[in-house]
Amino acid sequence: MSSRQHLEFEKPVIELESKLKELEELYVEGRSELKGEVAALAKKVTDLKKRIFSGLTPWQITQLARHPNRPYTLDYISHICEDFIELHGDRCYGDDAAIVGGLARIDGRAVVLIGHQKGRTTKEKIHRNFGMPNPEGYRKAMRLMRLAERFERPVVTFIDTPGAFPGIGAEERGQAEAIATSLMVMSGLRVPSLSVIIGEGGSGGALAIGVADKVMMMEYSTYSVISPEGCAAILWKNGGKADVAARSLKITARDLLKLGIIDKVIKEPLGAAHSDTAAAAKNMKKAIVSALGELDGMERGDLLKKRYDKYRGMGIFKGD
Amino acid sequence: MALRDSRAEAENRNGKTVKVPEGLWLKCNGCGEILYKKEIERNLYVCRKCRYHFRINARVRLSIVLDEGTFKEYDNTLKPSDPLKFEDLKVYSVRIKESWKASSSKDAVICGEGLIKRKRVLIGAFEFGFMGGSMGSVVGEKITRLFERGLDENHPVIIISSSGGARMQEGILSLMQMAKTSAAVARLKERGVPYISILTDPTTGGVTASFAMLGDLIIAEPKALIGFAGPRVIEQTIRQSLPDGFQRSEYLLEHGMVDLIVDRKDMRDTLSKVLDLLVPEVPAKSARGSSRSKKSPHAPN
Numbered sequence A: 001m002s003s004r005q006h007l008e009f010e011k012p013v014i015e016l017e018s019k020l021k022e023l024e025e026l027y028v029e030g031r032s033e034l035k036g037e038v039a040a041l042a043k044k045v046t047d048l049k050k051r052i053f054s055g056l057t058p059w060q061i062t063q064l065a066r067h068p069n070r071p072y073t074l075d076y077i078s079h080i081c082e083d084f085i086e087l088h089g090d091r092c093y094g095d096d097a098a099i100v101g102g103l104a105r106i107d108g109r110a111v112v113l114i115g116h117q118k119g120r121t122t123k124e125k126i127h128r129n130f131g132m133p134n135p136e137g138y139r140k141a142m143r144l145m146r147l148a149e150r151f152e153r154p155v156v157t158f159i160d161t162p163g164a165f166p167g168i169g170a171e172e173r174g175q176a177e178a179i180a181t182s183l184m185v186m187s188g189l190r191v192p193s194l195s196v197i198i199g200e201g202g203s204g205g206a207l208a209i210g211v212a213d214k215v216m217m218m219e220y221s222t223y224s225v226i227s228p229e230g231c232a233a234i235l236w237k238n239g240g241k242a243d244v245a246a247r248s249l250k251i252t253a254r255d256l257l258k259l260g261i262i263d264k265v266i267k268e269p270l271g272a273a274h275s276d277t278a279a280a281a282k283n284m285k286k287a288i289v290s291a292l293g294e295l296d297g298m299e300r301g302d303l304l305k306k307r308y309d310k311y312r313g314m315g316i317f318k319g320d
Numbered sequence B: 001m002a003l004r005d006s007r008a009e010a011e012n013r014n015g016k017t018v019k020v021p022e023g024l025w026l027k028c029n030g031c032g033e034i035l036y037k038k039e040i041e042r043n044l045y046v047c048r049k050c051r052y053h054f055r056i057n058a059r060v061r062l063s064i065v066l067d068e069g070t071f072k073e074y075d076n077t078l079k080p081s082d083p084l085k086f087e088d089l090k091v092y093s094v095r096i097k098e099s100w101k102a103s104s105s106k107d108a109v110i111c112g113e114g115l116i117k118r119k120r121v122l123i124g125a126f127e128f129g130f131m132g133g134s135m136g137s138v139v140g141e142k143i144t145r146l147f148e149r150g151l152d153e154n155h156p157v158i159i160i161s162s163s164g165g166a167r168m169q170e171g172i173l174s175l176m177q178m179a180k181t182s183a184a185v186a187r188l189k190e191r192g193v194p195y196i197s198i199l200t201d202p203t204t205g206g207v208t209a210s211f212a213m214l215g216d217l218i219i220a221e222p223k224a225l226i227g228f229a230g231p232r233v234i235e236q237t238i239r240q241s242l243p244d245g246f247q248r249s250e251y252l253l254e255h256g257m258v259d260l261i262v263d264r265k266d267m268r269d270t271l272s273k274v275l276d277l278l279v280p281e282v283p284a285k286s287a288r289g290s291s292r293s294k295k296s297p298h299a300p301n
């Protein structure tokens, strides 16, 4: 994460932080009389962060979920896994770099880990197709899930995509079929499964690897049937209404917990995950280990029934 | 993101094509010919000149494939609510009420049972006129109940899709209907209960990306738009023009995505034959009691 970029609402914090840094340097250089001022300014920074981050709107959270410095799947893997061997290809057409997956070890236990992967640099962004998978990405994911099933390893997925790629090749090779089949495969997976939305949970392209026994969201991630801009463009014929759409769609971790769609919100450090990846990863690891532990003792039939019943119960309507 | 724009497109097109205009004449969207309405009706809403298949509502669809007077509707008391209190230019509940007036259904799918040449099937048909055939909680629930009934009674399930995708106004709950319906299909597959998916113009977004592409057989009507993303979204994303016939039934057949393309007038015969060939035995009568047996529910033809 070499280039530091920031969002509009982060700017006051960034400015104050750079002032604090200057002051600290002077203090370190021998201006010991500044001690009190440094402490006061540090407190001011923290207070400001707390104030800003406690009152974020859904649209601001959307921007955090897409923050250019936000940790991606491979960043989290390097923080939480003792081992990771990436496996490639769908054995059919190609290897989609927008989804990574492989054998991993978390807190001593072997799992199969799969996640969307975005790129950091321009070159890498293109290589990763901005985290938008083609059908071969989902077919690779399914292949790895089958592998997990054969060797009785839990499946852990990280979700972070604007959506499945809308392209000519994607349609020709069956984007819809790949997503649909993945939903079916995950719903009947004979091993425990766990999904964490780490950034953008963009519609069917996210859900395709997100049907799991436990679904958790990082505090400033989002999960939605449509992007706020897309929704605004259709309903208001005005993409600028994205902030209203973001509020309307109920896409934040807190809202989705309330709706019973997810099981847990994983706390991010003050200033969000990109301000302290190690701290975010630590919280995530703890949550994953504890969730896997809860699924451990379950008998396979119960596991499958419980998973089916969970999704079966989703939906709100009138009448019977 | 793909789910949305395909729907916008579908609705636009809806405005142009679905509504059969009042009066005696209507214009074919395929060849531009002015056609006598009665004549088109007699021909199952297919243009005799160019074979353009007009969009038709769910009840007409059911009447075309089922034995006359055999349809029995299920779950017709289910109605959409506004679980998210969705903010919109037009309140969701108003959109719903308008759709009630404009269509023959309480939501975008009609489900029930009926006979095809005396063989009992569980069948659902989408109502595209109801908010672009979009899938929200009610659609997901009705489809899932139909699959579960198919499982319980060991009866073939047929779904005739026509949808722009997930329903935005129900947010994440709509998205989850994809998981819910696909999980139910998984159970049918495990048990070997036949599920035939029929794709009609247009079938896109979250419906295509869930149960509609999971049929044991996937049959398309000619020239139907079928895809994950809508063509306009794709064009905007890749900034290229799209190949001729892109995302039409014939194109999907060529790319291995559907089993066959069947004209509307032949659909009933084809379904009947498929059922005869897929379902092994032919016992005399069917009932709920025969559940989970591997026996065919079919009466002799």
Ligand SMILES: [Zn+2]
Pocket (backbone or CB within 6 Å): B028, B029, B030, B031, B032, B033, B047, B048, B049, B050, B051, B052
């Ligand atoms: Zn014509």
